[in-house]
Amino acid sequence: MNKQQLANKIWESANKMRSKIEANEYKDYILGFIFYKYLSDQEVKFLKEKEFSDDDIMELVEEDSETVEYIQRNIGYFISYENLFSTWITMGKDFDVSNVRDALSAFNRLIYPTHKKVFDKVFDTLQTGLSKLGDSSNAQTKAISSLLQLIKDIPMDGKQDYDVLGFIYEFLISQFAANAGKKAGEFYTPHEVSVLMSEIVADHLKGKSEIKIYDPTSGSGSLLINIGKSVSKYMSDGNNIKYYAQELKENTYNLTRMNLVMRGIKPDNIVTRNGDTLEEDWPFFDENDPINTYNPLYVDAVVSNPPYSQAWDPSNKEHDPRYSRFGIAPKGKADYAFLLHDLFHIKPDGIMTIVLPHGVLFRGGEEGTIRKNLIENNHIDAIIGLPANIFFGTGIPTIVMVLKQKRENTDTLIIDASKGFIKEGKNNKLRASDIKKIADTIIKRESIEKFSKVVTREEIRNNDYNLNIPRYVDSSEAAESWDIYASMFGGIPLSELEDLKEYWEAFPTLKDALFTNSDIPYVEVAVEDIKQTIKNHENVVSFENAFASSFEDFHNYLYSEWIEKMSEVEIGKSENEVSENIFARLEDISLIDKYEAYQLLDNEWGKIAGDLEMIQSEGFGSTKKVDPNLIVKKKDGKEQEIQDGWVGHIIPFELVQKEILSEQYLALTEKENRLAEIPSLYEELIDSLTEEEKESDILNDSNDAFVGKEVTKKLKELKKEAQTDEVKEFIDKLSRYEKLSQEEKDLKKEIKKESADLHMLTKETIENLSDDKVCELLDKKWIGNLIECINKLPDTIVNNLVSKIQALQSKYATTYLDVQKEIRETERLLSSMIDELEGNEFDMKGLSEFKSLLMGE
Structure with a gap:
């Protein structure tokens, strides 16, 4: 399984296991055990690298102080052999909940002093919650054993750029968030919003060799990790990123620490605090040594998704350096308190991004004063209006605000990105193309009609410092209007044709070919077939030829990048590199939306990246593997996982059948299609029966299906009767049914056998593929559909124009x-x-x- 398949399997099983436990609580248990497995596996991995044998590892005990200290000094903690995750698995029926309690207690006791901040009490939420997994010790043991079996197969060695463990961890958090309702906001920022903020921050920080990033409301830590991941793409050494995190709720604070550690971030680069950000600000210092450990904390980037409009205590904050320059947020809404806290902690050349409710843009009172001061002091760099229902647990409109300490320009970029999303369940979700368009607009600082505008400070002053997005960017769709003259007398108004000006600019002589000349500002369609006229016009033909020429060697480029270099391609960077290649090819091609092309790439990239990960981690031979196809069936009232045939590890069975075993595949498909036709032929026969014929016992009670035995019986009776025309016709109908019924039985038998034969032949074919044939099949799987979709882009443009003109013609056709x-x-x-x-x-x-x-x- 690739990481997505494994993540899906774990989530489905975990969701069934949690029974009546709230998703928000259950996440703490499964994620806690995943973290414990990670630490256990990391210790074993370290020891094997230091040439400890399996026997040596089995001798690991707390009493061996010399070995304990050696391990602690290197990895920051010690776990004895009896407390290793792998030992729990081998214990089988001897495993008991008490083993977990003892292990977690020992872990906390054996943390090395230098790693206390990272590991101290990290399992407290898990430890105190074990009793909720069952009413008795036996019930708790059973529940925990199921959890351990569920997560035992997660690989913990993160060979890929975006490691499997980290992916599964974040996927589980996102799924728990989707099921946790309003509580989800406490610990999770949707991945897409996190990626958007990451891309903005990463572009600002590229070129730096050392970076500090900080999230003062860190939740699960995913936002901070995504920022680090994006920033590291521009750095030679990702270990030069230092992560600072603060979180109020203890169980969520533990999630932050677990997540950071499991991403392979060195403990020395993790600085976390469990406390109230607004009340307990940095400077951070160790109470035992306040002078030498004093750290005022100024960082390169702050990112945060604080609780929206939370109540806070603003009393005695007038002299707090975080707020003194700008003002104090009202006690009923701490939004600007969080914002000013973040701004205070960035360096002069730093950047911050923060998610806030839409109201911070226009609310008055103290917030209006703070907003004015931020604008006059030139800190607000950009505002991004997000779609509604994009966060779990709340449907309120939200924004991302980008601020900097020092800026050369004095304007503010305002983006209305509220229209770009897809619906997913109850929530809306930013697509990859939406994220890229927003990030590119920020980076290039562009004004785009109905999407973005660079607004001068003077204009903001004239609007009394109100930053409400619709004041500056009108993204609304124009209401449909009807021309009174055209409604009365017919014709198409030139003013409405002008709405298609981008097409006329791209196809300069097309308009004259489509419409009549007129002395008045109204024209008629001058051709009978609009579609053919447009498709055959020289401007359109030139447009399509230019596109084809630009993408002529695109297949060769992709084959070189993904097939020829599959073992060394950098998966984390490849999609971006290919997208830049697509953008370059489209640079001189008008009308085609480059972000639509990017979305086509992203639609395919998930499966390509998953395959590449497996090939790079398991070797090229993994392409010639098949896996048992495991399905869940109920037996004796219990769900059991059983094997139902095979599936290609990387290369799908159907692809092999279509490309290599096409003769057998087509023959089988033909029979399956014929079998699918037979029910409708039965219906036709039933409809052809007279009411008298239907009154016999040949049909079931609802008269919608034949009863086979009764048909045979009736036929025998009819053949003994005098052969009138009516009887002959009835006999013919029933004989046709019997013939169809026999054909149906034969087809089912043949299809069952031929399907099984083809299935096993496909398995054998995959296992014996030549290397060249593997590459040919991967070409079809990865590149074929993408090329096909991209090649359709010009057709989409032409068809859109045809539809618009036909709609205009129809609109005024009847006066x-x-x-x-x-x-x-x-x-x-x-x-x-x-x-x-x-x-x-x-x-x-x-x-x-x-x-x-x-x-x-």
């Missing part, structure tokens, strides 16, 4: 005068029909009055 004429003709016809009616005197008087109304008399 108001046409409608009036039709109404009058209908009234005249109805009136003449009234003249032919007869009735009593009252009927006739009524009809006469109705006729007068119709005729307008």
Whole structure:
């Protein structure tokens, strides 16, 4: 399994296991055990690198003080053999919840003094919560054993740029967040928002050899980690990043520390605090040595997603250096308190990004004063309006604000990114293309119609320091309007054609070819077939040829990057490099949205990256492997995992069947298609039966299916009767059913056998593929669909134009005068029909009055 498949499996099992325990609580247990496994595996890995044998490891005991200190000094903690995660697994039925309690207690006791801040009490939430996993010791043991079996297969050696463990850990956190409702906001920033903030910060910091980053409301630590990951792409040594984190809630604070440690970050680069950010600010110092350990903490970047509009105590804060320059946030809303805290801690050339509720842009009072001071002191660099429902547990509109200590420019970039997202469950989600477009706009500082605007400080002053996004960027769709002249007399208004000006600029002579010349500002479509005229026009043909020429060697480029270099391609950087290549190819191609092309790449990248990870970690031979296809079935009331055939480890069975075993595959598909047709043929036969024929026992009670035994019985009876035309026809219908029924049985039997044969032949074919054939199949899997989708982009542009022109033509095709004429003709016809009616005197008087109304008399 690749990391996504493994993560999905763990999540599905964990969600079933948690039973009635809240997702917000259960996460602390499973994530705690994952962390303990990580630490156990890291100790064993360290010892084996130092040439400890398995027998030596089995001798690890707390009483061996010399070995204990040696291990502590190198990794910061010590776990005896009896307390190793792997030992728990081998204990089988002898394992008991008490083993966990003893191990966690010993771990806390055996932390090396220099690593106390990183590991001290990190398992407290897990330790105190064990009792919630069952009503008795046996129930707790059973629940924990299930958890241990679930996570035992997670690899802990992180061979890839974005290691498997870290991916699974964050995936589980995100899934627990999605199921934790309002409590999710306490510990998780959606990955997409985190990536967006990371890209903005990383671009600002590129070129630095050493970096300090800080999250004062760190939650699970994922936001801080993503920032570090993005920044490290521009550094030669990722170990030169120092991570500072502060979190108020103890169980969430433990998540921060676990997450940071499991990403392979050196403990010396992790500085964490469990405390109230607004009340207990840095400078950090050790109480035992306050002078030598004093650290005022100024960092290169601060990132945060603080609790929205939280109450706080602003009393006695007037002289706090964090707030004294700008003002004190109101006690009912701490949003600006968090913002000013973050700003205070960045270096003069630093940057900060913070997620806040939309209200901070326009609320008055103390917040209005702070906002004015921030603008006048030139700190607000950019504002990004996010889509609604993008955070778990809240639907309120949110923004990301970017601030700096010192800036050369005095304007503010305002982006309305609220329209770019996809719906996923109850929440909205930023797509990869949305993130890239926002980040690129920030980096290039661009004004884009209906998306972004660089706003001068003077304009903000004129708006009384109100930063509400719609004041500066109008992203609303224009309301549909109707031209009064065209509605009355027909024709297409030139003003509405002007809305398509980007097409006319790209295709300079197309408009003249499509529409009539006119002395008035209204034209008619001059061609019968709009679509063919556009597709065959020289401007459009040139556009399509230019696109084809630009992407002519794109396949060769991708083959070189992904197939020829598959063992050494840098997975973490490859998508970005390919996207830049696509952007360069599109630079001189008008109309095509480069971000749409980027999204096509990202849609495919997930499976490509997953495959590359497995090939790089397991070797090229992994492409020729098949895995048992495990499914869950109920047996004796219990769910059991059983094998149902095989699946390709990397190369899908269906791909091999289509490309190599096509003869057998097509023959089987033909039979499957025929089998799928038979039910509709049964329906046709039933519909053809007379009511009398249906009254016999040949159909079931609901008259929607034949009863086979009864059909055979009825046929025998009919053949003994006198052969009238009706009887012959009935016999023919029933004979056709029997023939179809026999064909259906034969097909099912043949399909079952041929499917099994093809399945095993496919398995054998994959296991015996040549290296060249593997590359050919990977080419189809990774590159084929992407090339096909990208090549469709020009067609999409042309089809959009065709649709828009056809819509304009249809809009004014029927004029108001046409409608009036039709109404009058209908009234005249109805009136003449009234003249032919007869009735009593009252009927006739009524009809006469109705006729007068119709005729307008």
